[in-house]
Amino acid sequence: MKSNVLNMLATADYKMSDHWNSQTVVSSANTTNKSDYLFVVPLTQDTIGRRIMRIPSHFVSTSLQQNFVGTYTGENWKNKILIGVDYNNDKYLTTRKMLNFYDKVDRFGTTPTINMSKVETMFGSAAESEINTKFQTYGVYLSNVFSLNNRLHLNAGLRMDRYKNLVSDFEETYFSPKFGAVYEVLSDQLSLFGNYTNGFNNGYLMIESVQFNAATIKPQEANQYEFGFKYELFNKKLHGNASYYNIDVKNVPFSVVAENGKTSTVQNGKRLSRGFEFDITANPFAGFHLILGYGYNDSKFTEGDEKTIGNRPQGTPFNVGNFWTSYSIQSGHMKGFGFGVGGNYSDGFYGDDFNTFKMPGYFLLDANLFYERDQFRISLKGNNLTNVHYMTTNFWLYAQPTKTILGTVSYRF
Numbered sequence: 001m002k003s004n005v006l007n008m009l010a011t012a013d014y015k016m017s018d019h020w021n022s023q024t025v026v027s028s029a030n031t032t033n034k035s036d037y038l039f040v041v042p043l044t045q046d047t048i049g050r051r052i053m054r055i056p057s058h059f060v061s062t063s064l065q066q067n068f069v070g071t072y073t074g075e076n077w078k079n080k081i082l083i084g085v086d087y088n089n090d091k092y093l094t095t096r097k098m099l100n101f102y103d104k105v106d107r108f109g110t111t112p113t114i115n116m117s118k119v120e121t122m123f124g125s126a127a128e129s130e131i132n133t134k135f136q137t138y139g140v141y142l143s144n145v146f147s148l149n150n151r152l153h154l155n156a157g158l159r160m161d162r163y164k165n166l167v168s169d170f171e172e173t174y175f176s177p178k179f180g181a182v183y184e185v186l187s188d189q190l191s192l193f194g195n196y197t198n199g200f201n202n203g204y205l206m207i208e209s210v211q212f213n214a215a216t217i218k219p220q221e222a223n224q225y226e227f228g229f230k231y232e233l234f235n236k237k238l239h240g241n242a243s244y245y246n247i248d249v250k251n252v253p254f255s256v257v258a259e260n261g262k263t264s265t266v267q268n269g270k271r272l273s274r275g276f277e278f279d280i281t282a283n284p285f286a287g288f289h290l291i292l293g294y295g296y297n298d299s300k301f302t303e304g305d306e307k308t309i310g311n312r313p314q315g316t317p318f319n320v321g322n323f324w325t326s327y328s329i330q331s332g333h334m335k336g337f338g339f340g341v342g343g344n345y346s347d348g349f350y351g352d353d354f355n356t357f358k359m360p361g362y363f364l365l366d367a368n369l370f371y372e373r374d375q376f377r378i379s380l381k382g383n384n385l386t387n388v389h390y391m392t393t394n395f396w397l398y399a400q401p402t403k404t405i406l407g408t409v410s411y412r413f
Contacts, residue, residue: 001035019072025065033057038114039396041101046108049101054123057094063087078150082143082157092133097126134166143178151187155180155195163219174200174219193243194227218267222249228276242278249273254305254353269304271313273297287330287338294321301353311355315393317347328372336373342366351393359397362390375412380405 007029014022039051065086072079099122105111143157156179163172180195200219228243252269277295284290299316301308322345328338348361365386370379387403 001033003034004032006030016068020068020070023065023067023069025063025067027061027063029059029061031057031059033059036119043104046106047104048107049104050114052099052102052114052119054097054126055094057092059093060091062089076149078147080145080147082141084139084141086139086141088137090133090135092131094131096129096131097123099123099126132167136164136166138162151184153182153184155182161200172219176200189232191230192227193230194225196223196225198223218251220249220251220253222247224248237284238280238282240278240280242276244276245274247273252301252304254308266304269308270302271299272302273299275299287328289324289326291322291324291342293323295319305353308353308355311353312350314352314395315349317349317361319345319347321345324366326368328370337369337371339370340368349393351397359391359393362388364388364390377408377410377412379408381408382406 007027009025009027011026012022012024014024016022034056035054037053037055039053041049041051043049063086065084067082067084070081070083099119102114102119102122103112139159139161141157141159143155145153145155147153157177159176159178161174161176163174164170176198178195178197180193182191182193184191198221200221224245224247226243226245228241230239230241232239249271250269251267252271253267254269275295275297277293279291279293282290296319297316298318299313301311301313303309322343324340324342326338326340329335343366344364346361348358351357351359363386364384366381366383367385368379368381370377372378383404383406384400384402389402390400391397392400
């Protein structure tokens, strides 16, 4: 894989008056990839097919955002309003060739080396397809936060997005509201919060000219509510939050195989996720830091393909957790030296939405040693020190790095 990336960003801030400020952000991203991908496909209990895809691509994105922020205060109240617009223009061009399959190998035998001369020869006669996507999005948004007695904070907002695919002339307009409230039970120490958010993902809209009938496509829509509490205690030496959430997602796409074997995509699935999460950060004494996190997610398909209703989505464990603790010496000849140790845990998860096979859970152990003085820092970090072999998934299964040692030297100006 070879990638050339050029990103540019410019920001301009301007104080318009005692109450209003303006911020303008312009950015551009240009990426060119020349990539070959290897996919390992189970064919039988004992046979693996090795599929190779050549996917050179060129992606150009340009965006403009303009924000106006107004702040007004009274004797016991404060109001902050945000008015903004943004514009995105994205172009994506890729050609694809696929070797399906380069070869088929015995899962229990010796895996032969892939011969690049053979790969080039096979690609020379492989069929080529092209995907050319151009789309624009326009956004207008308004958000307001009203604070009373510096204890009660109320938020309401609305965003309107206009999406247009320049290849298929498909257009879609979407409105997304949000509401929230925070009440400080103990000022600057303990707060209760609750919020509702409506959001959407138009990722499938961007490729509907390839996979969908533009007349029937809709963005995936999520309605989420959440409530919990945040705390900052013992002179800010202990802080964190805990929350419960409920997320309903509709317009989830899934594939349907007809009697003739032809596959089509239908977009009327629904998914429900409920769970809770918390994190704790503690700094009980100088130089010592402790971070703990845990999340529980009960997620399942509630509508859609009859073979997946009631199933858990792929790559979705029930329980995940993490911790990290570190200490740096604060005085004496060893001042600046420190060490840290931490880990990440995940339950087992299903490798597909049909729940036909399950991947095992894992626990990863990391550690580091470092020396830091003024603007200078040098560190040696070990990731996955117990050399756990594990995978993650996002449609495909991805083997993750085993034991890795990283050295870093940095200087801050």
